[in-house]
Amino acid sequence: MANMAQAIRMALHYGETHLGVTDVFGEDVGAPMGGVFTATQGLKTAWNSPLDERGIVGAAIGIAMTGDRCVAEIQFCDYIFNTIDLLKIAGNTLWCSKGQVPIPMVLMTPVGAGIFGSVYHSHSFDAWATRLPGWKIVMPSTPADAYGLMLSAIQDPNPVLFLKPKALLRVRGEELIPGEPKDDKELKQMIDAPVGDRAQWKPRWPKLEEYRVPIGKAKITREGDQITLVSYGRHVHTCNKVADELREEGVRVEVIDLRSLYPYDWTCIKESVKKTGRVIFVNEDTEVTNFAEHLNYRVVQELFYELMARPRVIAGKNVPGIGLHPNLEEASVPQVHEVKTAVREALEEVP
Amino acid sequence: MARTHAQGPQARKAKPKGSPRRASSAAKKKASKPNIRSKKLSTLPLSTALLRNIYELMLKSRVLEERLIKIYKVGDAYFWIGGPGEEAFGVPLGLLAKKGQGHQHDWFHLHYRATPTLMALGLDPADAIRLIMNRATDVSTGGRNFSGHYCYPQWNVAPITSPIEVQYSIAIGTAWAQHRRKAKGITIVSGGDAGSAEGDFASCLIWASRPGNELPMLITVQNNQWGISTNYSTQHGEKYIADRGKAFGMRTAMVNGNDPIESYLKLQEEMSYIRKTGKPVLLETFVSRLYGHSSASGANFAKNEEDCLRSFEEKLLKHGVLKSNETDTLRASLEEEYRLLAEKIRSEPLPTAESIWEDVYVDNENADWRKF
Numbered sequence: 001m002a003n004m005a006q007a008i009r010m011a012l013h014y015g016e017t018h019l020g021v022t023d024v025f026g027e028d029v030g031a032p033m034g035g036v037f038t039a040t041q042g043l044k045t046a047w048n049s050p051l052d053e054r055g056i057v058g059a060a061i062g063i064a065m066t067g068d069r070c071v072a073e074i075q076f077c078d079y080i081f082n083t084i085d086l087l088k089i090a091g092n093t094l095w096c097s098k099g100q101v102p103i104p105m106v107l108m109t110p111v112g113a114g115i116f117g118s119v120y121h122s123h124s125f126d127a128w129a130t131r132l133p134g135w136k137i138v139m140p141s142t143p144a145d146a147y148g149l150m151l152s153a154i155q156d157p158n159p160v161l162f163l164k165p166k167a168l169l170r171v172r173g174e175e176l177i178p179g180e181p182k183d184d185k186e187l188k189q190m191i192d193a194p195v196g197d198r199a200q201w202k203p204r205w206p207k208l209e210e211y212r213v214p215i216g217k218a219k220i221t222r223e224g225d226q227i228t229l230v231s232y233g234r235h236v237h238t239c240n241k242v243a244d245e246l247r248e249e250g251v252r253v254e255v256i257d258l259r260s261l262y263p264y265d266w267t268c269i270k271e272s273v274k275k276t277g278r279v280i281f282v283n284e285d286t287e288v289t290n291f292a293e294h295l296n297y298r299v300v301q302e303l304f305y306e307l308m309a310r311p312r313v314i315a316g317k318n319v320p321g322i323g324l325h326p327n328l329e330e331a332s333v334p335q336v337h338e339v340k341t342a343v344r345e346a347l348e349e350v351p
Numbered sequence: 352m353a354r355t356h357a358q359g360p361q362a363r364k365a366k367p368k369g370s371p372r373r374a375s376s377a378a379k380k381k382a383s384k385p386n387i388r389s390k391k392l393s394t395l396p397l398s399t400a401l402l403r404n405i406y407e408l409m410l411k412s413r414v415l416e417e418r419l420i421k422i423y424k425v426g427d428a429y430f431w432i433g434g435p436g437e438e439a440f441g442v443p444l445g446l447l448a449k450k451g452q453g454h455q456h457d458w459f460h461l462h463y464r465a466t467p468t469l470m471a472l473g474l475d476p477a478d479a480i481r482l483i484m485n486r487a488t489d490v491s492t493g494g495r496n497f498s499g500h501y502c503y504p505q506w507n508v509a510p511i512t513s514p515i516e517v518q519y520s521i522a523i524g525t526a527w528a529q530h531r532r533k534a535k536g537i538t539i540v541s542g543g544d545a546g547s548a549e550g551d552f553a554s555c556l557i558w559a560s561r562p563g564n565e566l567p568m569l570i571t572v573q574n575n576q577w578g579i580s581t582n583y584s585t586q587h588g589e590k591y592i593a594d595r596g597k598a599f600g601m602r603t604a605m606v607n608g609n610d611p612i613e614s615y616l617k618l619q620e621e622m623s624y625i626r627k628t629g630k631p632v633l634l635e636t637f638v639s640r641l642y643g644h645s646s647a648s649g650a651n652f653a654k655n656e657e658d659c660l661r662s663f664e665e666k667l668l669k670h671g672v673l674k675s676n677e678t679d680t681l682r683a684s685l686e687e688e689y690r691l692l693a694e695k696i697r698s699e700p701l702p703t704a705e706s707i708w709e710d711v712y713v714d715n716e717n718a719d720w721r722k723f
Contacts, residue, residue, distance in 0.1 A: 050561070052558070054551055066525050098495070263723050
């Protein structure tokens with residue numbers, strides 16, 4: 001099975017051969033490196049740009065204005081913050097031009113902690129991203145979803161921000177991507193660049209197929225009827241672990257992988273919360289004005305009388321950065337034990 | 352960042368005293384224009400038909416902007432910002448462009464003083480009036496944005512925005528797409544001297560001059576010596592902004608932007624070089640800012656600046672290209688035409704409250720979370 005970096009690479013290859021992608025670019029995106037997480041190795045349309053995030057985002061907007069399709073990368077979301085006004089422009093150009101100038105671009109960037117990346121390789125961007133109207137925001141938790149969401153993002157006529165949970169980029173999935181060989185060693189030989197001299201290396205791409213995960217559609221990863229956990233990215237796996245461990249104690253936890261932050265699948269959340277009466281939103285961006293607070297607000301407004309317990313948000317601590325030492329990182333972003341404790345508390349609450 | 356300051360009709364009562372032109376005496380002392388002056392020519396180097404066309408477009412642009420200012424001053428608009436003083440450069444720029452849509456035509460990433468260029472491209476004056484009056488019929492923004500914030504996809508005119516620098520980084524993208532396709536079109540990007548202090552300007556120079564991937568870009572800086580009320584000489588150590596291009600091995604040029612003949616010839620030369628080589632040019636032009644920064648600073652005529660329209664008119668009269676009575680007649684005719692247009696447009700429909708949700712996504716796909 002492919003890991004997420006390979007899945008994204010295969011999706012981009014499908015994009016450049018079947019969906020008209022003309023440019024995949026950013027810092028270290030082209031040869032010889034092919035991206036610091038190898039997600040762009042071997043792509044014929046990949047090229048290196050100056051180390052200039054504003055130039056990258058600006059160029060992507062301009063390419064999109066011409067109607068060409070590009071996928072740009074900001075190497076880590078920690079370095080995306082100086083592009084905020086350009087991101088706003090990408091999101092408001094269609095609106096400001098009265099529908100005349102679409103910006104069909106994809107911007108991808110690794111997000112979140114989990115690799116002990118210290119202060120400037122551990123930021124999250126999901127809460128910021130959801131404050132950029134006009135964009136669609138997606139974040140996969142599996143390689144197959146990464147492949148399917150990328151194909152959807154490339155074909156979407158709007159700007160799409162593809163958040164890559166960096167701690168999952170080297171994690172293998174459990175589902176085959178259509179066209180992917182079953183043996184992951186075979187896949188590695190086909191599409192991973194060798195260590196050392198790569199001058200003569202060329203990938204042998206598998207015969208990939210169209211597989212799209214619709215933007216705006218969530219997925220239930222664990223079924224249950226006592227409490228709902230809503231998450232995305234790497235914390236889906238945290239929630240799955242909590243669900244699996246508590247199931248052994250007879251607690252039935254439902255887990256929703258949102259996959260798209262905007263537009264989001266309210267129907268999926270609503271149906272689940274109506275069934276369970278209890279909900280906790282889990283993500284690792286900082287907790288004050290966190291995107292989950294919006295979802296929490298909506299639950300309170302629309303499902304208040306369905307609730308059996310206070311809805312909760314478990315998010316990153318509101319501190320300036322993620323410290324490098326594991327003690328610091330683990331104290332800053334949600335851990336399994338925190339989620340498990342919150343689940344138990346919510347289950348004990350009586351209306 | 353954005354340098355436009357909106358004020359509603361009520362706020363206008365508390366209009367700031369004086370325009371940004373009333374800068375500190377220190378700034379005034381240092382505020383001298385570079386010594387790039389028009390040559391005295393015994394014969395004019397452009398055809399009579401072209402000279403008359405340039406003059407008429409400059410006049411149309413000026414009269415239109417003056418109408419827009421009047422629309423603001425009588426309370427029919429919330430804000431005015433525009434391009435009086437940039438006609439002598441802006442009109443030739445528009446005339447020399449390869450107008451059309453797509454990679455094979457020139458792309459424009461303009462600033463909010465670009466009415467002269469748009470006029471040369473074929474701007475319908477009614478469009479500018481609908482824009483400043485925020486009518487639903489405004490083809491550029493549908494009543495959503497300020498005057499001067501034009502958008503014409505059919506001419507590759509990217510939406511003009513209030514931030515004074517972002518066009519320099521966005522232009523990289525259209526130029527790259529043209530370079531990759533070996534297209535015939537070039538990318539034109541314009542800003543002011545104040546905007547050249549922003550990082551996007553440096554981005555533009557860097558990306559336009561990557562070895563082996565030079566971009567077909569005309570990068571212009573219309574230097575009027577002012578960023579709202581702050582004088583260029585108090586903030587910039589470089590003598591000429593154009594000199595910054597030299598560090599990137601880029602061809603640079605300067606021209607008196609108050610002289611349409613010199614501007615035309617210089618633009619023609621530089622655009623020809625870009626089309627021929629596919630390489631960029633940084634062109635600094637020295638222009639006037641004839642009605643201050645915007646309505647926020649009063650929008651009153653600056654008598655101490657050179658008026659390029661008046662200078663050109665005098666030159667054409669002297670050389671017999673124009674007759675004095677026809678200039679007065681033409682101006683009066685345009686003033687009346689635009690006055691009547693404004694009267695008509697005043698009764699056109701306003702944007703509706705429901706329309707805020709339109710165009711958030713392509714094809715009006717729902718973007719309202721309440722309806723997810």
